[in-house]
Amino acid sequence: MNFHAIRAIYTFEMARTFRTLLQSIVSPVISTSLYFVVFGAAIGSRITGIDGVSYGAFIVPGLIMLSLLTQSISNASFGIFFPKFTGTIYELLSAPVSYVEIVISYVGAAATKSIILSLIILATSALFVPLEIQHPLWMLLFLVLTAFTFCLFGFVLGIWADGFEKLQLVPFLIVTPLIFLGGSFYSIEMLPPVWQTVTLFNPVVYLISGFRWSFYGIADVSVGVSLGMTLLFLAICLGLVAWIFKTGYRLKA
Amino acid sequence: MGAIISVSNLAKTYASGFRALKKINLDIRRGEIFALLGPNGAGKTTLINIICGIVNPSEGAVRADGHDIISDYRAARSLIGLVPQELTTDAFETVWATVSFSRGLFGKPKDPDYVEKVLRDLSLWDKKDNKIITLSGGMKRRVMIAKALSHEPQILFLDEPTAGVDVELRRDMWEMVRALRETGVTIILTTHYIQEAEEMADRIGVINHGEIILVEEKAELMRKLGRKQLALQLDENLDEIPTELAGYGLELAAGGGELVYTYDTQTERTDITALLADLNRAGIRFKDLQTKQSSLEEIFVDLLKEER
Numbered sequence: 223m224n225f226h227a228i229r230a231i232y233t234f235e236m237a238r239t240f241r242t243l244l245q246s247i248v249s250p251v252i253s254t255s256l257y258f259v260v261f262g263a264a265i266g267s268r269i270t271g272i273d274g275v276s277y278g279a280f281i282v283p284g285l286i287m288l289s290l291l292t293q294s295i296s297n298a299s300f301g302i303f304f305p306k307f308t309g310t311i312y313e314l315l316s317a318p319v320s321y322v323e324i325v326i327s328y329v330g331a332a333a334t335k336s337i338i339l340s341l342i343i344l345a346t347s348a349l350f351v352p353l354e355i356q357h358p359l360w361m362l363l364f365l366v367l368t369a370f371t372f373c374l375f376g377f378v379l380g381i382w383a384d385g386f387e388k389l390q391l392v393p394f395l396i397v398t399p400l401i402f403l404g405g406s407f408y409s410i411e412m413l414p415p416v417w418q419t420v421t422l423f424n425p426v427v428y429l430i431s432g433f434r435w436s437f438y439g440i441a442d443v444s445v446g447v448s449l450g451m452t453l454l455f456l457a458i459c460l461g462l463v464a465w466i467f468k469t470g471y472r473l474k475a
Numbered sequence: 476m477g478a479i480i481s482v483s484n485l486a487k488t489y490a491s492g493f494r495a496l497k498k499i500n501l502d503i504r505r506g507e508i509f510a511l512l513g514p515n516g517a518g519k520t521t522l523i524n525i526i527c528g529i530v531n532p533s534e535g536a537v538r539a540d541g542h543d544i545i546s547d548y549r550a551a552r553s554l555i556g557l558v559p560q561e562l563t564t565d566a567f568e569t570v571w572a573t574v575s576f577s578r579g580l581f582g583k584p585k586d587p588d589y590v591e592k593v594l595r596d597l598s599l600w601d602k603k604d605n606k607i608i609t610l611s612g613g614m615k616r617r618v619m620i621a622k623a624l625s626h627e628p629q630i631l632f633l634d635e636p637t638a639g640v641d642v643e644l645r646r647d648m649w650e651m652v653r654a655l656r657e658t659g660v661t662i663i664l665t666t667h668y669i670q671e672a673e674e675m676a677d678r679i680g681v682i683n684h685g686e687i688i689l690v691e692e693k694a695e696l697m698r699k700l701g702r703k704q705l706a707l708q709l710d711e712n713l714d715e716i717p718t719e720l721a722g723y724g725l726e727l728a729a730g731g732g733e734l735v736y737t738y739d740t741q742t743e744r745t746d747i748t749a750l751l752a753d754l755n756r757a758g759i760r761f762k763d764l765q766t767k768q769s770s771l772e773e774i775f776v777d778l779l780k781e782e783r
Contacts, residue, residue, distance in 0.1 A: 230579025309563030313622070316527040316557050317580045318549040470531055
């Protein structure tokens with residue numbers, strides 16, 4: 223294992239985050255806080271609670287997932303796309319590092335950033351709504367698993383994208399709608415039966431449901447299914463990354 | 476001297492069907508400066524990129540100091556430093572950070588003293604805290620070299636190292652390359668400046684259409700393929716070459732004021748004495764004479780012409 227390389231890449235990526243603190247941390251925290259102010263305090267106070275949880279508190283896990291998913295994808299995709307864009311990828315490809323080490327360092331740094339951000343948002347939310355976390359270890363497990371899964375997905379996206387437009391395409395056109403329609407702001411039980419069935423094809427439902435269960439003990443689907451689906455996505459993303467490095471897809475001619 | 480890089484039957488066909496390399500074989504000797512010459516699209520960069528691990532070969536094998544570049548890539552790559560043709564750097568990093576990053580990436584522990592030495596040798600020390608975006612093109616080129624040297628490689632690839640740099644910096648770089656060779660580093664450079672190869676290389680390789688068409692010691696190459704010319708400045712201009720001198724293949728130049736005789740130094744007889752005697756017999760007098768050795772550039776152009 224080339225630990226010096228892992229440390230070099232990880233430190234380099236984390237340094238980029240701290241260099242762009244406003245964009246990396248402050249901006250997502252402010253935008254999520256606005257959600258709490260609007261949906262939690264202003265509108266939420268007029269909405270009845272769901273399963274005994276106030277609306278403001280109910281949306282906290284969904285909003286954290288919203289930030290976690292979008293930031294994981296964005297951090298990891300940008301981390302690998304930028305060297306491709308600037309041409310500095312030559313150094314990574316010519317270095318004595320294995321694909322596993324590359325993934326550990328890039329995805330590890332991106333996941334670290336996303337997890338730190340999620341914890342900051344969690345702490346911020348406590349300022350607006352009363353919070354309880356019934357299963358803190360499960361909460362951390364879902365947080366870490368989801369962060370790594372979507373960072374891997376972002377990594378794949380960053381390798382696939384050959385321009386900034388494609389880099390934004392998937393997060394904005396596919397992932398964000400899936401998050402909004404995946405129960406971030408409501409329980410899927412509130413939907414008509416047909417739409418409840420349709421919603422079950424949305425993978426994000428399982429992530430949000432499991433995460434919300436760790437907070438309040440309420441879930442749209444069983445926690446076992448949520449965990450199973452999260453692990454399935456993780457396995458799919460790992461498989462994709464392994465294939466990319468085996469074939470050199472969009473990395474090596 | 477043994478080969479530090481050994482290329483066997485290396486071929487590369489891109490997805491488009493373009494055959495960039497056609498089963499080439501090449502040995503680079505330990506400690507030499509090897510210049511790889513060839514026109515644009517000849518396969519120089521593809522060859523370098525395969526050896527460095529950036530491009531996958533279609534066929535064949537490459538060994539760096541005995542290590543296969545695919546099955547034993549860690550050992551092979553840790554020996555190699557690459558300065559690519561393009562100025563690709565992390566614009567917002569400082570010089571110190573980017574060079575230190577490269578050292579770590581190649582598996583070396585932190586060594587501020589060594590990084591300082593590299594930066595000082597390349598006259599980058601006073602720029603160490605500057606962001607790369609603020610540096611001139613020549614300074615960026617030095618940063619690329621510093622990155623390539625950061626992990627103490629035994630083999631250094633310089634792909635067009637002096638493209639776009641001014642004459643002074645080019646001279647500085649030549650000095651630096653020679654100094655590196657003195658420390659035992661093997662240097663492989665590609666260049667469009669034939670003068671650069673002529674100035675620095677121990678051996679020359681010429682690649683064209685994906686094939687190595689020649690590998691030779693520079694001095695031997697210039698001796699074997701170099702032509703010499705004898706130019707005679709005449710007292711009186713000639714309208715045409717007299718028939719009695721037709722056998723020498725003379726050319727008239729400078730509006731008839733100069734006779735040029737091209738001869739081969741490799742032959743037993745250059746016939747210069749006979750020519751001078753025949754000129755005297757023909758009543759042609761000259762006021763001055765010069766000899767000129769063909770340059771590497773002329774040899775290179777001739778080789779490519781023959782290829783066509």
